[in-house]
Amino acid sequence: MAEYYFRHFVTTEWDQRLPLHLFSIGYSEHQSVIHREQGFSCYHWLHTVEGCGEFEVGGRTFPLAPNQGMLLKPNVPHHYRPLTPRWSTWYLTFDGALANPITAALDLPMMTPFGWEADSPLARLHTEYGEKCRYSFDFAGINGSLEVYAFLAKVKQFVQVSGQPSLSKGHERLTPIYLLIEEHYDDPSLGLPRMAETLGISSQHLSTLFRKSWGISPYQYLLQFRIQKSKELLLKFPGRHVKEIAGQVGFQDDSHFVSTFHKLAGMTPASFRQQFSE
Numbered sequence: 216m217a218e219y220y221f222r223h224f225v226t227t228e229w230d231q232r233l234p235l236h237l238f239s240i241g242y243s244e245h246q247s248v249i250h251r252e253q254g255f256s257c258y259h260w261l262h263t264v265e266g267c268g269e270f271e272v273g274g275r276t277f278p279l280a281p282n283q284g285m286l287l288k289p290n291v292p293h294h295y296r297p298l299t300p301r302w303s304t305w306y307l308t309f310d311g312a313l314a315n316p317i318t319a320a321l322d323l324p325m326m327t328p329f330g331w332e333a334d335s336p337l338a339r340l341h342t343e344y345g346e347k348c349r350y351s352f353d354f355a356g357i358n359g360s361l362e363v364y365a366f367l368a369k370v371k372q373f374v375q376v377s378g379q380p381s382l383s384k385g386h387e388r389l390t391p392i393y394l395l396i397e398e399h400y401d402d403p404s405l406g407l408p409r410m411a412e413t414l415g416i417s418s419q420h421l422s423t424l425f426r427k428s429w430g431i432s433p434y435q436y437l438l439q440f441r442i443q444k445s446k447e448l449l450l451k452f453p454g455r456h457v458k459e460i461a462g463q464v465g466f467q468d469d470s471h472f473v474s475t476f477h478k479l480a481g482m483t484p485a486s487f488r489q490q491f492s493e
Contacts, residue, residue, distance in 0.1 A: 283330040311363070
């Protein structure tokens with residue numbers, strides 16, 4: 216395998232609409248010192264293939280040994296450096312319209328290392344993606360989105376995280392639902408029957424598939440996405456009334472919107488706007 220490979224994928228308007236978008240992947244046989252005072256713009260995964268490194272984030276410092284990785288949220292300041300003469304690392308970065316609720320639903324720990332067995336498929340990712348890069352594998356559009364799904368599925372399946380169940384192998388089937396939610400989240404009539412019809416299955420089957428894949432119901436996922444969109448509107452239009460924002464993200468009752476926002480964000484929409492407005 217080559218000593219180093221790196222692929223950065225150009226983001227198009229269509230990519231930004233996908234639930235997940237593969238931004239870059241890379242492998243370095245001799246990882247150098249990295250300082251990111253402003254963090255990275257996307258979700259950032261890094262794990263050790265060989266040797267050992269030191270990862271500093273959130274005021275804490277962790278050694279990162281072989282078969283140990285770490286997942287960071289966007290824009291989190293961090294630094295890492297080799298502790299051994301040779302520190303080989305593999306990374307994957309991603310964003311997307313639903314990157315935040317998907318990673319939240321998976322309940323994977325952020326800013327702390329976790330590991331897996333040496334015979335796990337995670338231990339072979341650097342080789343697997345090295346071959347894909349070598350043969351110019353198509354990572355564009357939905358292909359890249361499914362690559363991120365597959366990666367997150369492996370992480371959920373092969374690392375131990377608070378006793379949570381493994382991610383269902385059928386998660387790829389849900390892609391049309393993610394796209395439906397992204398395109399029609401502002402429609403108050405969007406609900407379980409329409410989602411089920413999109414996949415051509417019963418509502419009960421969809422709920423079962425969704426819970427096995429992500430641990431939440433389709434409706435909970437829809438609410439998470441609507442609240443995420445409302446945060447964008449609250450900051451983008453500081454003069455717009457909260458009731459109007461509620462209607463724009465699919466809530467017919469502004470009191471329901473406020474209570475849901477508080478439950479998921481830990482504060483009211485007004486408090487959020489006041490705290491995070493420039």
